[in-house]
Every structure is written in structure tokens, then in C-alpha cells.
Amino acid sequence: MTDHLEPDRATREEWNRLVAGYLDDWLDGATEMDAHAGDLDQATLERLRRPPQEGGRDPEDVLADLDTAGQAGILHPSGGHLSYIPNAGLYSAALGEFLAAGLNRYTGIAGAAPGFSAIEHGVVDWMTSLFDLGPSASGLLLSGGSMANFTGVVTARTTVLGDDFGKGKIYLTGHTHHSVSKSARLAGIRSDQIVKVPVDENRRLDTVALREMIAADRAAGDRPFLIVASAGTTDTGSVDDLHAVADVAAEEEVWLHVDGAYGGFFILTDRGKKRLDGIHRADSIAVDPHKGLSLPFGVGTLLVKEESALVDAHLGRGAYLRDEDQYMGIRDIASLGPELSRPFRGLSVWLPLQLHGVAPFRDALDRSLDLAEHAYQRLAGMPRIEKVWYPDLSIVAFRFEDDEIGRKAMERVNSGRRVHLSPTMIEDRFVLRIAVLNRRTTREHVDHAIDLIAETLG
Numbered sequence: 001m002t003d004h005l006e007p008d009r010a011t012r013e014e015w016n017r018l019v020a021g022y023l024d025d026w027l028d029g030a031t032e033m034d035a036h037a038g039d040l041d042q043a044t045l046e047r048l049r050r051p052p053q054e055g056g057r058d059p060e061d062v063l064a065d066l067d068t069a070g071q072a073g074i075l076h077p078s079g080g081h082l083s084y085i086p087n088a089g090l091y092s093a094a095l096g097e098f099l100a101a102g103l104n105r106y107t108g109i110a111g112a113a114p115g116f117s118a119i120e121h122g123v124v125d126w127m128t129s130l131f132d133l134g135p136s137a138s139g140l141l142l143s144g145g146s147m148a149n150f151t152g153v154v155t156a157r158t159t160v161l162g163d164d165f166g167k168g169k170i171y172l173t174g175h176t177h178h179s180v181s182k183s184a185r186l187a188g189i190r191s192d193q194i195v196k197v198p199v200d201e202n203r204r205l206d207t208v209a210l211r212e213m214i215a216a217d218r219a220a221g222d223r224p225f226l227i228v229a230s231a232g233t234t235d236t237g238s239v240d241d242l243h244a245v246a247d248v249a250a251e252e253e254v255w256l257h258v259d260g261a262y263g264g265f266f267i268l269t270d271r272g273k274k275r276l277d278g279i280h281r282a283d284s285i286a287v288d289p290h291k292g293l294s295l296p297f298g299v300g301t302l303l304v305k306e307e308s309a310l311v312d313a314h315l316g317r318g319a320y321l322r323d324e325d326q327y328m329g330i331r332d333i334a335s336l337g338p339e340l341s342r343p344f345r346g347l348s349v350w351l352p353l354q355l356h357g358v359a360p361f362r363d364a365l366d367r368s369l370d371l372a373e374h375a376y377q378r379l380a381g382m383p384r385i386e387k388v389w390y391p392d393l394s395i396v397a398f399r400f401e402d403d404e405i406g407r408k409a410m411e412r413v414n415s416g417r418r419v420h421l422s423p424t425m426i427e428d429r430f431v432l433r434i435a436v437l438n439r440r441t442t443r444e445h446v447d448h449a450i451d452l453i454a455e456t457l458g
């Protein structure tokens, strides 16, 4: 009997041809692609949700469904994507994911695939060296920034407080990504254990207030254990004064986690390195290849200064597992984080770094910094724009004299679909952002958005 789950070589070649051809057509159009594809009607959405049939379908029909499904929403590969945190995706990383899934080797336990585990550790070692985290540093690849922040919070909680964390306190700001508060909740920390520290006029964590709040909490019998600083906030791309925050963390013997999910990889550039000065003093850092390195969604990283902290927080034991949690000096990745079975994420980072080298990633990040600077220079001189914050990295945030005109400007830009912007609220005011991180973004995309804003302002 033929096993339909085991396609023969001719069938595999045919499927590969169809899938690769479809993707090639899509990628050939990426540079010119609009940033928003519009909407699908209700009937189409319902058709796309229908359950599978007993028998398989023609692959071309299946791809046609996929094509229909893709004709809606934000098109991340487009250089016009200037909203949220852009991410173009990377063909070489897609090949890495294809290979990882096709080879289907298990990388949770080092002994199961020692060579592959070494490759993944090598990618993490490269990152710990970028951030100069020292000889005991380690880390692991997770699904994204949220899981990296979560794993950081759990590690801090276990290291500083052990099992008794009912009086623990976390310090963050109103600009800290919401995944940190969510992580705290998932880690069993109540909302009254999360302290919001004010920011200064540059939207950076106010370390004077931080010191006072920690002192007040200690006096009340609470146990401060974690400060979360941002190396690139989602709203405005701001980088906290990392040395000043690290000084407080050191004096208070509190864990310092830096959320660099968006901004961390700017460390590759000279300008970014200066702006992230002090990040090496963090106990843990979240940094996302699926943001700063342009990888497809699904790869974030948590780095830590002391590997033992990760192991103490995550080591699990089962009769069905070996006693050792390493093989020939290679640590089991499963003992560093929450996952036991996991995809071989290291391949989708390693393959692009091997095929392209590091330099093109640095160049792409440098271009994003240049374009943000260009956007800032243009916006700063425009009438009816009340305030433009100087971009610490590659997000330019700006506020209008009147929120309504700001909303109209955004609608004007987004209705054209060539570029796409998303807003935020700061101190109850409407703030628009131009977020540059997609390597396909050109000066023309940025100018197009700003021209439409200028037209709306009159």
C-alpha cells in the first residue's frame, strides 16, 4: 500500500517547484509591494476556515487558497511597512527553517544532536560576545521577545527571591513593552507588585525616582528584585540611560533585565553601540533576530550574564531523561528555558549569518538609522507638528498641534496603502510613528509618508 504521508521523490520535486515558484514570484514583487493589501470579505474568511477533507487536494488549488488568504492585512515584506516593529523576513532564514523542519532533529538535549546543538550555542555565543557579557554568559533562542522577557523575569525571580516571591517588586516604566507585565503575571506576580517608574522628558526611566521608590518599598517590607530597562521602546525607540540604571541595580543588588527585543541588534553599528552604552552590565537581555536581523517571525533570544542562573531557574528532571544536562561540554538547551521539544531555531539564524556574513546585517541597520535621521530632519521643520522626539534608534515619534489632524494625516497615509504607519498614545495624546527597520525601506518610502502628512497639514 502506498503511504500518502511519504511522497516519492518526483512528488517532492513537484511540490518544491510549486512552492518555491510561488515564493519567488512573491519575493520578486517585494520591493514594489504596497504595505497594506486591503481586506477580505466575510464569506472568503469563512471559506478559508473550512475543515480539511478526508482526501488530499490538488497542490495548485491549495496554493491558490494560500494566495487568497494573503490578500489582506499588513504586508511585512514591503519596504513601505513603517508601522509597529517592521520585519522584512529573509529568504536564507526561510531555507534554514525548511531544512530544520525537514531534517527534524531534536535540539532540546545536546546528546540527541550534538553538532546541531553546538551550532545553536555558537549563534548565542556570538550574541553574548556582541553585548560583551563576559565568560559565564549564555542564553537561548525562543519564539520571540515576549518569551525572552518571560524567561528573563522567571530567571530574575528565582535567582533573587527563590520560591518566596510574594513581596517581590518589579520596576519598569509606562513605555516598557506590555509583554513584561504580562510575563510577570504569567510568572505568578500580582499587578500590585509591579511599580511604574516615571520617565524624564526624553522618555527615559527616571533613576532618581527609581532610587526613591525602591527605598520606600524596602522601608515598607517589600523585596525589590528586578528593574527592567528598555534598549529601544516600541512607542518611540527610546533607550534608557543604561549606565545610570545599572548603577541603581548594582547598589540595590537587584536584577537588571534590558528589553532590547527591538533595539538590541543596533549594537552591530557604531552609532548603536554608543547609544546602547552600558548594556553589558545587564544580568539579562532580550534581543530578537526576528526584528533586528530581519528574520521571519519565530526567533527571539534571551541572553544572561551567568548561565547558572538560567539553569537554576529551568532545570527539570524526569526519570525518562539522562542525569547529565550536558554532552561533551555542550549544555542541553532544554535546561536553559521553558521548552523541552523545540524547533531547531539556531539553523535559521546560523544559515543566514554563514551565507551573507555579518556585514550586510550591519549595513541594513545603519541604513535604518540614516532613514530615521532623515525623517526626523524633515518632520522637525514642519508647521503644525508640535513635537518630534529625536530618534535614539530608528523610530521617529511625533505629535501634532491637534490630535485630530494627526489622525487625519495617518488615515491619509494609510489609505494610499503604499506605506503604512501606526500610532501610539503618550500622556493621552495621539502620537504618530515612523518605524524604520525593514531593509527594503528606501528614502522614497519615508518621503512618500512625510509628503502625504505635509499635504494633510496644508
Ligand SMILES: Cc1ncc(COP(=O)(O)O)c(C=O)c1O
Binding pocket: 085, 143, 144, 145, 146, 147, 149, 177, 179, 232, 233, 234, 259, 260, 261, 262, 263, 288, 300
Ligand atoms: C521592545 C519590545 N519588547 C518585546 C516585544 C515582544 O516581542 P514579540 O512580539 O517577538 O513577542 C516587542 C514587540 O514588538 C518589542 O518591541
